[in-house]
Amino acid sequence: MEEKKFDIKTVIGYALIFGLIIFWFYKNQPTPEELEAQEKAKQEQVEAEKKAKEDKQTLVTPPEDYAPAANLDSLGLIQLKNKLGILAYSETLATGKNETVVETDVFKLTFNHRGGYLSEVKLKQFVDYDSVPIYIIKDNNAVFNLDFGTTDSRIINTKERYFQPTVSKNGENTIVSMKFKVTENKFLEYRYELKPDDYMIDFSVKSQGLNDVINSSQTINLDWKLKGYRHAKSISYENRYTDVHYEYEGGKTDYTGARDGEEVLEDVTWIGYKQHFFSSVLLTDNAFKTATITTENLVEDEEIDTVYTKMFASKIPLELKGGEINESMDWYIGPNDFNILNAYDRNLDEIVPFGWGIFGWINRYVFMPLFGFLGGFMPYGIAIVVMTILVKILLSFVQYKQFLSQAKMKILKPELDAIREKHKDNKMKAQQETMALQTKAGASPLAGCLPALIQLPVFYALFQFFPSAFDLRQKSFLWAEDLSSYDTIAELPFHIPFYGSHVSLFPILASIAIFFYMRLTTGQNMQSQPQQEGMPDMAKMMKYMMYFSPIMMLFFFNNYASGLSLYYFISNLISIGIILVIKNYILDEDKIHAQIQENKKKPKKQNKFQTKMKQMMEQAEQQKQLQQKKKK
Structure with a gap:
């Protein structure tokens, strides 16, 4: 047998092969990032197996009409702990739609299962300026959310959670129950009760069996937001009457006005998001201790066709009762019709801005009943004309007193000028004798001012009334398609600052009538004023006002309700007629002069x-x- 010999070449060959293997492993070993990714993948696999195991332990079966669970990873699981351990709500078996639709005589309501809130509110009896149905809520313009902490240190936002819907009947009423379930007997419920032909919804938020789930040491916040849709032709005009109204401290009411800002309220019983002619109002049976409301103007450029007017938001801390949420409320979503709001006897009629003090009193108890009566059997445009005539006739005695005083001052003017010339170096003495002469003659400048002051409450009350009268909405008259909005006889290819890109005829007619009315009254005033130092400048100023006022009227009212411009046009026409009748047929300057002389003789x-x-x-x-x- 041949003896094997030690072969150095073989050893070297094996050594080289082993070295190459070591070098290959060294070059191809995983980087730290790759090692971390591998570890993460293993961890995710373990968690996925754990999650699948938990899904098999689901305690509540999802409703049949829930959405497919393809978005399970993005939605996550609703997990809450209690003494018994993990309570989970899984979406893995969910199929079907994500919304429930209910209709009444006045509403079409869509309830979104995710969040349990109204995702769409259509007012069936109204359309906007472009004949599009009125939607108060649509396309995610509203948020209603409860956020609260749990005993296992989680934060729950109901807007992200799925609710189980149930629709039932209670007589003629329809009840919609939306439940965010933990188990069959543990849930948070939004309950809506809808009545036929009624804009008020009975609404409540209640929990059951969650006293050991909700962390009572943390604040439970109700967040309610709404972006108001534009419904009117002039967004600047609509925005002027879009704001937040509220009731507090046992029946007191107030509003934010058209400004942006934030307010902290106390003892609030209702909060209303008002959009000129429509409102969404949340009312509570037991006053909220505090509420923070904010408003933000969303109209950056009034020349652009803007979708929204303002953003409203309310943040309301809720109190637990026995460890549970239990809030009984109401929800009004509908028109700002004074008669409808007043019928609820909840002070909601204060949303209609009739004005404060005596102005509101005049509108509520005089103009509102009168206009309602006239509008009951004649077109609303004719009703405005008739009401204006009645008001002017009623106040005609005031104009008579005013014109009579001016006539007396005009007759006394030569004597008053003589007194001022006589005592031109002693103004105090001249003033004393002027007063003495006016007293004896029974004439005084104040006598002409007081009648004008008497007319101011009526003037301002009507200025508030017409933009707030819901009955005028979309009522036509002559060329005006909508008396609650501006009338248009021509569209301009450009925008004029403070005027707009259209031409309204009623403001033009009203401005012309104001010009002639001021020409009559200003001329009479200038003739009745005694000559004194600085009078030429005063005369120039009065002349300037005679031209400036109609121009201001033309610009100011071009975007206002045509019903208001119609009122001013008719009112000034009647005033001109009354003045001409008084001047030409009633007052006799000779008789007045004779009476003045008689008065001067008497002590x-x-x-x-x-x-x-x-x-x-x-x-x-x-x-x-x-x-x-x-x-x-």
């Missing part, structure tokens, strides 16, 4: 105010004389 007893004024003027004159003597 005139001064009232307390006149006596006091005379004493003050005499004292001032004496002090002036003493100062002049000291200087000498």
Whole structure:
């Protein structure tokens, strides 16, 4: 047998092969990043197996109409702990749609199963300026969310959770129950009760069996947000009347106005998001201790066809009762019709901005009933004309008193000018004799101002009334398609600042009527004013006002409701007619002059105010004389 010999070449060959293998493993070993990725993949696999195991232990079967669970990873599992361990709600078996639709005489409501809130509210009896149905809620413009902590240190946002819907009947009423279930007997419920032909929804938020799940040491917040849709032709006009109204402290009401801002309220019983002619109001049986409301204007450029007007938001801390959530509320979603709102006897009629104090009183108890009566048997445009005529006839005695006072001052003007010329170096003396002459003659500049002041409450009340009258909405008259919006006789190819890109005829007619009315009244005032230093400048200013006021009216009202411009046009036409009748057929300047002379002969007893004024003027004159003597 041949003896094997030690072969150095073989050894070297094996050594080289072994070295190459070592070098290959060294070059191809995983990087730290790759090692971390492998470890993460293993961990995810373990968690997936654990999750699958938990899904088999699901305690509640999802409703049949839930969405497929393809988005399970993005939604996650609803997991809460209690004394018995993990309670899980899985979406893996869910199939079908994600919404429930219910209709009444006035609503078409869509409830989204995710969040349990209304995802769409259509008011069936109304359309907007472009004949599109009125939607208060649509395309995710609203949020209703409860956020609360759990005993296992989780934060639950109900807007992200799925609710199980149930629709039932209670007589003629429809009940929609949306339950976010932990088990069959443990859940959070939104309950909506809808009545036929009623815009008020009975609404409640209640929990059952969650006292050992909800962390009572953390605040439970109700977040309610809404982006108001544009419904009117003029978004700037609509935005002017879009704001938040609320009731607090036992029946007091207030509103934010059109400004942006944030307010902290106390003892709030209702909060209303008002969008000029429509509102969404959340009412509570037991006042919220605090609420933070914010408003934000979403109209950056009024020339652009904007979709939204304002963003409203409310944050309301809720209190637990026995460890559970139990809030009984109501929800009004509907028109700002004074009669509808007033019928609920919840102070909701305060949403209609009739004005404060005497202005609101005049609108509520005079103009509202009168306009409702007239509109019951005649077109609303004719009703505006008739109401304007009645108001002007009622106030005609005021204009008569005003014009009579101006006529007396005009007759006395030569004598008053003579007094001022006589005492041109002693203004105090001239003023004393002027007052004495006016008192004897029974004429006073104040007598012409007081009637004008009497008309101001009526003027302002009607200014508030017409933009707030829901009955005028989409009612046509002559060329105006909608008396609650501006009328258009021409569209401009460009935008004029403060005016717009359209031409409205009613403001033009109202401006012309104001010009002629001011020409009559300003001319009478200028003739009745005595000549004095600075009078030429005063006369120029009054002339400027005669032209400036109609121009201001033209620009200011071009985007306002045509019903308001119609009122001012008719009102000024009637005023012109009354003045011409008084001037040409009622007042006789010769008779007035004769009466003044008779009054001057009679001893005139001064009232307390006149006596006091005379004493003050005499004292001032004496002090002036003493100062002049000291200087000498």
